[in-house]
Amino acid sequence: MGKKKEPPKPTGGLEQSGIEKRLCNCICLCQLMSIISGVALLYLSVIVVSPAKQTLDAQFVEPSVVCTTLRVEDGDCELPSCGEWCMSKGGTNCPIVYAKVRHKGTTVRFSQCSGMQSRFCSAQKFNETQSFVCSEKDKKDDKRGQCDRLNRIMDCRPTRMEKKLEGLRTNMTSLCRNITAIKECVGKNSSSSAVTPQGIMACSQYTCNDLKGIYECINGNCKKYEDPVCTDRCTSLKMGNVGIVTPNLFRWGTCEQAEVNGTVVWNDEDKPLSLYCSRMEENESGTELTGEDCLNGTLDNPDHFSDITNYTEILALLDENAEPLDVTHTALPSERSVLISNGTKVMINIQGCVNTLQKECTAWLDEKSRDGNDGMHPAVYPCYVTPESTSYVVTNYNRSKTVFQMVLATVVPSALLILSCCCLVLCGKTVGVNEFGLFFCKPCHKQEGDGGKQPAKQSAP
Template structure:
């Protein structure tokens, strides 16, 4: 006698499915979709969220921000291995090669001036003429050229043309003098010149004189008169230099954290501050103030231009407090005299919202255009001296790490568990339809036991 063999039960259900079986079929399809999507999400999130978040937390950045001041923006650096900010981390090399270096220091004191006469404010720049931005109109990429975006006051002069594809001997070199000079011009009859030059690579090669421009549309100033900005200051007994404006006037006292640190009975006081929070008729509040310097009243009143004021602050010959308890000198709070600045530990973002364009426009201001270099908060780690980052929030980083790892993982495990469970309870008949095994007696013959084959 051979071994007994059982015939497989005949298919059950035919072309009919009950409501439960239809819902079960839909549930399987949904679980398959969720498992695929959660698996793919887990794969991508592990690269663009989980790994960077873990690196950020492992670096142990200090939660209290320090202050960065941009020193140099290397827009076309030859070393692009680690950028300051690049779009889309997975695609390396697709962003503009920009590397920013800055000096890093601790934050200074908060100061409030009280009982003031109206404090005056104006924009000043210490830039020299030969340091101003220059543009050569016949040079540049495509048809736009370097003069297609000239803005504000330009001092243009003819120079020898070096571009082979421009059929002209001479072209124009224009310097942006907006930051250092204020210009006015009139025709003999008192009207302004109305002719407008629209600059491209092939036009504006004959500019000569002072022009007022707006995004490449320039008009020449007739009989121009230019005066140096901040060249005739009338000092009082206090002066505050900020990245945006120079403030000066006369006040009776200054306080820091509720402590009076200066009165008008002392020598005139000058300082550098990053932010002016409030200016009213009689008060002015400033934050992150450094280099508090006292100066003899006669010498202070002899200061007539902005460069002299910067020299006083840089020398800091007579500090307000010898122990640097208030308004410390910049050297005493310095952390790094030069280091790389990155938006995060990877130096790139994955938002695809041109976030780096905005970031570089602000953090990349190094003073080359005559404005004050960018000053902004940044974060340091005790484990590295070669870089700092600007975007850091430990709580948000932990939340992103948990969400990016836990949510897709839980969905993947749950959907796989459901599929395994369905695999034990679902069968397929000869018509290719799902049927629920526990819902039918698998005898195919009205509940009778299936026939058994006996060996001959």
């Protein structure tokens, strides 16, 4: 059997060299780069460039001011406080946060303090506490009952349903109130609380309808306190000459002087001082305290101040601010003198949404939606106002970062698109396809009309 013959090479054709093969790969890469950069430029112009331009045009004022959450309402998702994906806005209701907006207070440094005590206190009243009716559905989740997610210390009492729930023999249910912020309870915590006669631990719309007493609950699993003893928080205070209210703790004791910007504004020879500060730090020995964002410095008669035993009396003293420490409200301003708005919508940014898809809004709402209805202090956080509108403020703003993101989202894909297109145009001028469909580099060969190699000259006979 003879040797297999190779097919003849095309007459007049060109064989591709290594340079031509690499040039072909380069063209494919440039085409891919031009497509990706073009799509990226279009996409980034919507989710980065346009919002960044709107943010810069709004001219938000730096430094930041202070927001204190007032309430959370369900509103239109066209412009929510925070949405997880900007392109999916609209449709259902979304939580919208409203806050009181004011300028920052001053920094106050207390020195030579002694006998300082601290305790969490709340001015909430029993009938103002969060209440849960175990037979009712959760307003935010129809698949759950109001008692499915009970947490912390609950005071549960029997109550009558307006309408008997199908599946229950009785029209009685349980009304549970969250008393964690206003009561301190001690007692025997039973090892296996019988939240129903059948001993079911997890509460639902059809269980926990006969609770009576004090319960400690974690995500709807409740344990009953046996023989509980509950006392009101912060009702037996023994004041010194200073009372400082912060969102987390109430501090009181005795100090010798207070300074603002290095200037002594109060000493122990003056009347007792009370004030509000957003944050408070103290040294290891507790003899020096530094309060940030302090307001409503109020002096009080020594006899009246020493008679104060209740936290609500301190709050009333601060709210009235009848005898301010600084009558000019410059060294230690009152809240009224720095108030910007008593109820403004709060958004995470100018669009009210994010595109990170990392549950950023879930964490944002967990922090900013604390409005104090559970007896805790409402959320206090920095925010930014714009002279263009008084109807909203934003919490996430950094001008230099915004400019950097806008430039980066514009320059990088644009440069890649221009570079890839220029390469394609240049390659289009330097390559060709011969009559046999074979790709070749024009400058690398002498051409004839059909794109083949020029035949060698024949010698004369």
